[in-house]
Amino acid sequence: MTEASPPAPLPDDRPSSHFVTYPRFLLRLVRLATDGSPAYYVWMTVLTAISLVGANAWATQVADGMILTSMTDHVSWGLYIANFTFIVGLAAGGVMMVIPAYLYRNRAMHDVVILGELLAIAAIVMCLLFVTVDLGRPDRFWHMMPGLGRFNWPISMLTWDVIVLNGYLLINLHICGYLLYTRFLGRKPELRFYRPIVFLSVFWAVSIHTVTAFLYSGLGGRPLWNSALLAPRFLASAFVAGPAFIIVTMYVLRRLTDVRIDIKAVNTLVQIVRVTILINLLMVVSELFTEFYAGGSHISSARYLFFGLHGHDGLVPWIWTAIGLNVVAAVMFLHPRVMQHPGLVSAACVFAFVGVWIEKGMGLIVPGFIPSTLHEIVEYSPSLTEWKVTAGIWAFGLLIFTAMIQAAVPILRGQERAA
Amino acid sequence: MSDKNPSSPAAGDRPVSRRTLAKGIGTTLGLGAFAAAVSPLMRRTSEVSAAEFMQQHYKDLSEDERAEVIRRLEAEALEQSGREVTIRDQAPIPGTKFGYAINLSLCNGNGKCVEACHRENNHDRDTNQSYIRVLEMQRGSMDMEKGNTTYDHTVPAEDKFYLPVQCQQCDNPPCVDVCPVEATWKEQDGIVVVDYNWCIGCRYCEAACPYHARRFNWKAPNVPAEEINPDQGYLSNRVRPQGVMEKCHFCLHRTREGKLPACLEACPTGARIFGNLLDPDSDIRWVLANKQVLVLKEELGTVPSFFYFFD
Amino acid sequence: MSERTKTDRPGRAWPLIATFAVLAILLFWAVYAVIQARGLADVEVEDVASAPHTEAAVRAAGGKLYPVQVRRPAGPPQVVVGEDPVTGATRLVSCTTCHATRVADPEHGRTKALDDFHGEVVFDHGAGALGCNACHDPSDYDSLRAADGRRIAYADVMRLCAQCHSRQHESYRHGAHGGMNGHWDLSRGPRTRNTCTDCHDPHAPAFPSMKPTFKPIDRGLQPDGSSDH
Structure with missing residues (x-):
């Protein structure tokens, strides 16, 4: 996605009103997002179909009750909140492109940083959807709106999460929107309109995942979560999963489209993942050492997760898969020769991505509830409804991510200008 | 850099319009499919009235509005179950803070309290729902890991004691702190209540409670009309809607009228002691002063109003 | 990380520092607000004596309370x-x-x-x-006899039991034994209490074994009580 050249100023200096050009810009985005090759249409149609399956499953769940999920009073959060947690990390992970691009003026990264920002937008939308489908009464959503309802801020960490997630969405919409709009107008973006916001987004990215970790680590009754290491762990794994996703995206774009991507940007991200994946593993090991060496009843959840408890071992295969994937990915990332093959790099990224997804979701949210606070063991595996809704939200997220890239790339390259 | 501008009229009218037509058809199909996909929501909207949707938080309702809401709820109950019920809105009694104690030396785990709660509070019949769980514990240990709620043999069993757990009505309740919409709060008399018409069903409180005291309505509760307890309270035992949280409220529809909770009256061993912590001559105060009482999970700092003792 | 360009200048750090400062202030303020709000959440304790219509208030004012009725055996x-x-x-x-x-x-x-x-x-x-004859009066089998030889009517059986089981009786007097029905607040209604023999067979007083009849049917909770946990 290299810029063609510094955008030339508009041929005529007529000061056209933003009231005219901005709607035109939005219309152009819609048109660009809906134009594409047959393969693009096939891809988007498939994603739309999966999204609709998810929407239908959710609507049925709202009508008939959350009895359609496998969640119980013992395991009261499941696949939805697991995915929510992971995807908050994905959104925060985009910041690992923003830091080199804006703080260290990494030119190659600067050209593709919008990918990270668009990913953040898509990911936050997915997060909000995952929270919504987890609500027993989505019709009462307005109770959470400040002003209309009763917003238990600043006591409830969930209200903090609502603020930081929506704030992060707005920040990234502003950055992407501003850069695209000025490019659309053929003007040079003014630093003062986006640079402070970009710096804010760096802190904000850290805050969204810290707050999400605090949701869990603040609960004294859940020993598996009640750890000061949770927020750093979340950040480390987010900075594995986010860059891994973007690396694969860049390879896909290089292969399937005429978007040119500087391999240096990929290399920067590979170097970041090399470090973060080791930090993440180190923190997992620290957590496990502290738990298991000291022992006691507080480690029941960890014991259930890794070895099974009283004959219940539903999550054991999940967590060892995650550990295996993370270790293999770490070894691959560390090996210099492996990193020269795009295929192997992509494989390592997929391993790391899936590994973190399990580790944070089925490997952290679910075992927090097993055994229950009264030490009853009720196991959990997602129902078909939950899988359908989850697939639907992922498809919808990919759908808007693809559409945004489809619309953003021609504008950034200066191919699409205000008439 | 290309100066090609596909939107300019000169850049070929026909392909654009054909494409636009295809897009239009696609959009229409997509919207139609979306409407069909979410059509099950219509079933729900017929169940939730506009008045219920617009209803304000319990604390924001004026006296008149509360009376109006209760009239509506009574009418809905009659319509849905064919059963005449009375829903009242009992206020806390000034000068009262409720405390509860259980004598673990007497409790034999027979579970009559569990059943009494089930009937009193109009719980779902399909799941034997109740606010009380009784753990069969290993004598000589307070480790719940060695406990078990599913025992169904003759009680008391050799070498076991029985630990009934329900809402501990904490003075520092984690469930209240975490609620994003203030749908649950602690009342003057110490009872932690839920506004079933305000809860959004996020279940954060259920994750936060260290005592497994909270229950979620995964579906609309099923209570046959003839079994419904018609003596109901707005914040207590009225039949709950689907998708909201509920919890033990110390039978506030009874206790705020001076009556004893249903679980206490049902206990055949006399293990349960209930009363006003602010009354120095109350039974509960005598227990606190004269028995070696303990609270569950004291280290979490939840400060329960629920006590246990052996004697 | 990868190559730094020459435009990298240290003076550019001010937006970072400013953002950080603003965030730090916000965070401290929020923590302060949380602590404040938690303090307010504590239940305010009211003055019992001035509180209207509770047992404690009525008793303190010397008013009349509803009775506590202890059940009694009908007779011999x-x-x-x-x-x-x-x-x-x-x-x-x-x-x-x-x-x-x-x-x-x-x-x-x-x-x-x-x-x-x-x-x-x-x-x-x-x-x-x-x-x-520890309990039955050999001189009048239609009554009971205390350890000191005094006659006790069957209806007053609690007095007989209490001579040995004084601790249970003490607990009973304070509501911590024997159970009750009715009202916790005697200013609002009466209370009924059991007598010893309602629950204890005087010849074999150990509380009988029971079979639990009502168990939760939680989804996913295996009703297998035999497992070791």
Whole structure:
């Protein structure tokens, strides 16, 4: 996605009103997002179909009750909140492109940083959807709106999460929107309109995942979560999963489209993942050492997760898969020769991505509830409804991510200008 | 850099319009499919009235509005179950803070309290729902890991004691702190209540409670009309809607009228002691002063109003 | 990380520092707000004496409270002596009917050894140290007898029990034994209480075993109570 050249100023200096050009810009985005090759249409149609399956499953769940999920009073959060947690990390992970691009003026990264920002937008939308489908009464959503309802801020960490997630969405919409709009107008973006916001987004990215970790680590009754290491762990794994996703995206774009991507940007991200994946593993090991060496009843959840408890071992295969994937990915990332093959790099990224997804979701949210606070063991595996809704939200997220890239790339390259 | 501008009229009218037509058809199909996909929501909207949707938080309702809401709820109950019920809105009694104690030396785990709660509070019949769980514990240990709620043999069993757990009505309740919409709060008399018409069903409180005291309505509760307890309270035992949280409220529809909770009256061993912590001559105060009482999970700092003792 | 360009200048750090400062102030303020709000969440304790219409307030004002009614046995028990040969009705006689003429054996502590009457009574009270006349009055079998020889009516059985089980009786007097029904607040209604023999068989007072009849049917909770946890 290299810029063609510094955008030339508009041929005529007529000061056209933003009231005219901005709607035109939005219309152009819609048109660009809906134009594409047959393969693009096939891809988007498939994603739309999966999204609709998810929407239908959710609507049925709202009508008939959350009895359609496998969640119980013992395991009261499941696949939805697991995915929510992971995807908050994905959104925060985009910041690992923003830091080199804006703080260290990494030119190659600067050209593709919008990918990270668009990913953040898509990911936050997915997060909000995952929270919504987890609500027993989505019709009462307005109770959470400040002003209309009763917003238990600043006591409830969930209200903090609502603020930081929506704030992060707005920040990234502003950055992407501003850069695209000025490019659309053929003007040079003014630093003062986006640079402070970009710096804010760096802190904000850290805050969204810290707050999400605090949701869990603040609960004294859940020993598996009640750890000061949770927020750093979340950040480390987010900075594995986010860059891994973007690396694969860049390879896909290089292969399937005429978007040119500087391999240096990929290399920067590979170097970041090399470090973060080791930090993440180190923190997992620290957590496990502290738990298991000291022992006691507080480690029941960890014991259930890794070895099974009283004959219940539903999550054991999940967590060892995650550990295996993370270790293999770490070894691959560390090996210099492996990193020269795009295929192997992509494989390592997929391993790391899936590994973190399990580790944070089925490997952290679910075992927090097993055994229950009264030490009853009720196991959990997602129902078909939950899988359908989850697939639907992922498809919808990919759908808007693809559409945004489809619309953003021609504008950034200066191919699409205000008439 | 290309100066090609596909939107300019000169850049070929026909392909654009054909494409636009295809897009239009696609959009229409997509919207139609979306409407069909979410059509099950219509079933729900017929169940939730506009008045219920617009209803304000319990604390924001004026006296008149509360009376109006209760009239509506009574009418809905009659319509849905064919059963005449009375829903009242009992206020806390000034000068009262409720405390509860259980004598673990007497409790034999027979579970009559569990059943009494089930009937009193109009719980779902399909799941034997109740606010009380009784753990069969290993004598000589307070480790719940060695406990078990599913025992169904003759009680008391050799070498076991029985630990009934329900809402501990904490003075520092984690469930209240975490609620994003203030749908649950602690009342003057110490009872932690839920506004079933305000809860959004996020279940954060259920994750936060260290005592497994909270229950979620995964579906609309099923209570046959003839079994419904018609003596109901707005914040207590009225039949709950689907998708909201509920919890033990110390039978506030009874206790705020001076009556004893249903679980206490049902206990055949006399293990349960209930009363006003602010009354120095109350039974509960005598227990606190004269028995070696303990609270569950004291280290979490939840400060329960629920006590246990052996004697 | 990768290459730094030459435009990298240290002076550019101010937006970072400013953002950080603003965030830090926000965070401290939020923490302060949380602490404040938590303090307010504590339940305010009211003055009991001035509070209207609670048992404590009425008692303090010397007002009248509803009674606590303790259930009592109807009177001396009767013994089944067989069926009426004509009507087939159960024949009951009071204790003194027989014991006016029959002298009880004071050495007897075992009902099993009795072959005419009372043989069916399971006696397991006092770990073998008690005989019938520990409680039954040999001079008047229609009443009970305290350890000091004083007569106690059957209706006052609690006084008899309390002479040995003073700790239970003390707990009972404070509502911590024996259970109750009715009102916790006697300014609003009466209370009914059991007597000892409502729950305890005086001849075998250990509380009987029970079978739990109502168990939760939670989804996913295996009803297998035999597992070791």
